[in-house]
Amino acid sequence: xxxxxxxxxxxxxxxxxxxxxxxxxxxxxxxxxxxxxxxxxxxxxxxxxxxxxxxxxxxxxxxxxxxxxxxxxxxxxxxxxxxxxxxxxxxxxxxxxxxxxxxxxxxxxxxxxxxxxxxxxxxxxxxxxxxxxxxxxxxxxxxxxxxxxxxxxxxxxxxxxxxxxxxxxxxxxxxxxxxxxxxxxxxxxxxxxxxxxxxxxxxxxxxxxxxxxxxxxxxxxxxxxx
Amino acid sequence: xxxxxxxxxxxxxxxxxxxxxxxxxxxxxxxxxxxxxxxxxxxxxxxxxxxxxxxxxxxxxxxxxxxxxxxxxxxxxxxxxxxxxxxxxxxxxxxxxxxxxxxxxxxxxxxxxxxxxxxxxxxxxxxxxxxxxxxxxxxxxxxxxxxxxxxxxxxxxxxxxxxxxxxxxxxxxxxxxxxxxxxxxxxxxxxxxxxxxxxxxxxxxxxxxxxxxxxxxxxxxxxxxx
Numbered sequence: 001x002x003x004x005x006x007x008x009x010x011x012x013x014x015x016x017x018x019x020x021x022x023x024x025x026x027x028x029x030x031x032x033x034x035x036x037x038x039x040x041x042x043x044x045x046x047x048x049x050x051x052x053x054x055x056x057x058x059x060x061x062x063x064x065x066x067x068x069x070x071x072x073x074x075x076x077x078x079x080x081x082x083x084x085x086x087x088x089x090x091x092x093x094x095x096x097x098x099x100x101x102x103x104x105x106x107x108x109x110x111x112x113x114x115x116x117x118x119x120x121x122x123x124x125x126x127x128x129x130x131x132x133x134x135x136x137x138x139x140x141x142x143x144x145x146x147x148x149x150x151x152x153x154x155x156x157x158x159x160x161x162x163x164x165x166x167x168x169x170x171x172x173x174x175x176x177x178x179x180x181x182x183x184x185x186x187x188x189x190x191x192x193x194x195x196x197x198x199x200x201x202x203x204x205x206x207x208x209x210x211x212x213x214x215x216x217x218x219x220x221x222x223x224x225x226x
Numbered sequence: 227x228x229x230x231x232x233x234x235x236x237x238x239x240x241x242x243x244x245x246x247x248x249x250x251x252x253x254x255x256x257x258x259x260x261x262x263x264x265x266x267x268x269x270x271x272x273x274x275x276x277x278x279x280x281x282x283x284x285x286x287x288x289x290x291x292x293x294x295x296x297x298x299x300x301x302x303x304x305x306x307x308x309x310x311x312x313x314x315x316x317x318x319x320x321x322x323x324x325x326x327x328x329x330x331x332x333x334x335x336x337x338x339x340x341x342x343x344x345x346x347x348x349x350x351x352x353x354x355x356x357x358x359x360x361x362x363x364x365x366x367x368x369x370x371x372x373x374x375x376x377x378x379x380x381x382x383x384x385x386x387x388x389x390x391x392x393x394x395x396x397x398x399x400x401x402x403x404x405x406x407x408x409x410x411x412x413x414x415x416x417x418x419x420x421x422x423x424x425x426x427x428x429x430x431x432x433x434x435x436x437x438x439x440x441x442x443x444x445x446x447x448x449x450x451x452x
Contacts, residue, residue, distance in 0.1 A: 065373060094362045097369040125351050132358035136320045139365040143323040146372050147291060 002034045002110065006057070010110055013055055013081065016126035024120060031116035037061075037103040043087065044101035050090035052114045053131070055083050059107025063138075066100045075099060076141035077201060085134045091118040092131060144194075158195050159220050161185055162205070162212065172214040181212075228260045228336065232283070236336055239281055239307065242352035250346060257342035263287075263329040269313065270327035276316035278340045279357070281309050285333025289364075292326045299412035301325060302367035311360045317344040318357060380413070384421050385450035387411055388431065388440060398440040407438075 002010070007029060011017050020028065034057075037043065043061060044051060054061065061078045063086065078084055089095040091114060121128045161181065165174050178196060182189040196212060199205045204220050206213045214220060228236070233255060237243050246254065260283075263269065269287060270277060280287070287304045289312065304310055315321040317340060347354045387407065391400050402410075408418040422438060425431045430446045432439045440446065 092362060094359060094366060096366040097373070125355055129351055129355035129358060132355060132362050133320060135362045135365060136318060136358050139361060139368070140320060140322040142365070142372070143368065146368070147323070 001030060002032050006032075006034050006110055009057060010055065013083065014130065016124065016130050019124060019126040020120075024124065027116060028112070028120060031113045033111045033113070035109050035111050037107045037109060039103055039106050041103040042100075043103060044099070050088050050114050051111065052088050053083065053085050053112040053117055053134075054078070054087050055110040055112070056080055057108040057110060059103065059109075060105040061101055061107060061109070062104040063099050063101045072100075073145070074202070075145055076138060077104065083134050084138070085131050086138060088112075088114050088117065090114065091121060092135060095135065154191065155195060155198075157185060158192065158199070159204075159223070162214060163217065163221060166214050166217065172217065174212045174214075175210060176212060177210050227256060228258055232258075232260050232336055235283060236281065239309065240356065242350065242356045245350060245352040246346075250350065253342060254338070254346060257339045259337045259339070261335050261337050263333045263335060265329055265332050267329040268326075269329060270325070276314050276340050277337065278314050279309065279311050279338040279343055279360075280304070280313050281336040281338070282306055283334040283336060285329065285335075286331040287327055287333060287335070288330040289325050289327045298326075298409055299371070300410045301371055302364060303330065309360050310364070311357050312364060314338075314340050314343065316340065317347060318361060321361065380417065381421060381424075382450045383411060384418065384425070385430075385446050388438065389443060389447060392440050392443065398443065400438045400440075401436060402438060403436050 010029075010032060017025065037059070039059075043054075056078045058080050061084070063075045063078070063084070065073045065075060084101075085092065086095065086099050087101055089098060117127075117131075121131055158181075161184065162174065165176070166172055176184075178193045179189050181196075182192040185192065196205065196207060199220075200207050204214070204216055204223075206215055236255075236258060243251065263285070269280075282304045284306050287310070289301045289304070289310070291299045291301060310327070311318065312321065312325050313327055315324060343353075343357075347357055384407075387410070388400065391402070392398055404419045404422060405415050407413075407422075408415040411418065422431065422433060425446075426433050430440070430442055430449075432441055
C-alpha cells in the first residue's frame with residue numbers, strides 16, 4: 001500500500017484509471033509499493049526477473065544491453081514521471097528480448113507488481129493498451145540509439161567538431177549555440193540538440209545558455225574517434 | 227473494396243473484428259484495398275508517406291534503415307499472414323522514427339488505408355491496442371538485429387544469417403550473391419566473401435555462382451552459436 005501523495009501521482013499517470021472498476025482500483029493500489037533504490041543498484045537483469053511496471057517518482061534509472069563479453073550500450077534513461085514496462089517484459093508476450101536496468105541516481109519508484117498487473121491486463125483492454133503503448137515509446141528511443149550506432153556518423157562528427165573547436169580556442173567551454181553548431185556542421189538544430197543532450201546524459205559535456213563545456217575530452221575522443 | 231476470400235483472410239487476422247460495430251466493419255472493408263506489388267518496388271520511404279496498415283497475403287516485404295550515405299540494414303521481413311503498422315507510423319504518436327520498405331518478392335497485400343484506420347483507432351480501444359501490439363512485435367525483431375550488430379562478431383553473425391535463411395527457405399542452398407548477403411547484413415561484400423571463403427575452407431559451406439550451400443548445418447550451429 002502506498003501513501004496518499006503517491007496514490008495521486010499514480011492515478012494521475014495511469015490513463016486507464018477511470019476505466020477500472022472500483023474493485024480493480026483498490027486491488028491495484030494494494031499491489032503497488034513505494035520503493036527506494038540506491039545509485040549503483042541492479043534493478044533488472046535480463047530474463048532473470050520480472051519485477052513489475054515501474055513508475056519513477058524521482059531519480060534516474062538506466063536501461064541498457066549487456067553482451068556476454070561485458071560490452072554495454074545505453075538504450076534509454078527514465079526520469080520522474082516516466083514509466084517502464086520492460087522490467088515486466090514477461091507480461092507482454094510479444095516482447096522476446098531482455099534488457100538490463102541499473103539505478104543511476106538514488107530513486108523513488110512506484111512498483112506495480114507483476115502478479116496483479118498481469119491479471120488486470122487480461123481483464124481490461126485499456127490496461128493492455130497502456131502497457132503496449134509505453135513499450136512502443138521505448139521502441140522509438142531504442143531506434144534512435146540504433147540509428148546512431150549503425151550509421152556511426154553524426155555522433156562521431158559532432159564529437160570531432162567539439163574537440164576541434166576546443167583545441168582551436170584552447171578552451172573546454174565553447175561559446176556556441178546549438179543553432180550555430182548546426183549551421184557549421186550543415187545539420188539541423190534539433191539533431192544537434194538531441195545529440196548534445198545524449199552527450200550530456202553520458203557525462204561527456206555539460207550544457208548551459210549559449211555554451212557547451214567538454215567535461216571529459218579523453219572519454220569523448222576514445223568513444224567516438226577510433 | 228476487396229473480394230470475399232480477402233475479406234475472410236482480413237477478418238481472421240484482425241483480432242478486434244468482433245469488437246467493431248457492424249457499421250465500423252462495413253467502413254473498414256470499404257477502406258481496404260487488395261494491392262499487387264512487384265519485386266523491387268519501393269513501398270515506403272521514411273517520413274514521406276503514411277500509406278496504411280499492411281497485411282501480407284503472399285510474397286515478401288523487407289523493412290530497413292537507410293543512412294544518408296546509402297548504407298542499408300534489414301530490420302525484418304514480412305511474409306504471408308504478417309502485419310506491419312510502421313508503414314502507417316503517422317497514426318501512432320509514440321513512433322518517432324522512420325523506416326524504409328521494399329518489395330522483395332512479388333506480393334499481394336491488403337492495405338488498410340490510413341484515413342479510416344486512424345479514425346477507427348480513436349473510436350475503438352481494441353483497434354488502438356492492436357496497432358500498438360503489432361508495433362511491439364516489430365520492436366522485438368529490431369532488438370534482435372541490434373543485438374547481432376552490437377555484440378556478435380562477424381563470423382557468428384554470418385553463421386546465424388545462413389542458418390536463418392536456410393530454415394526460412396527450407397533449403398540448404400541459398401540463392402544469394404555475396405553482394406546481397408552483405409547488403410542484408412549491413413556489411414561490405416569483401417568482408418562477406420572473405421568469411422564465406424573461410425567457411426568453405428572449414429567444410430561448412432560450398433560456394434557456387436550466385437549461391438551458397440550449407441554443407442554441415444550442425445557443425446555450423448555448434449561452432450558459432452553458443
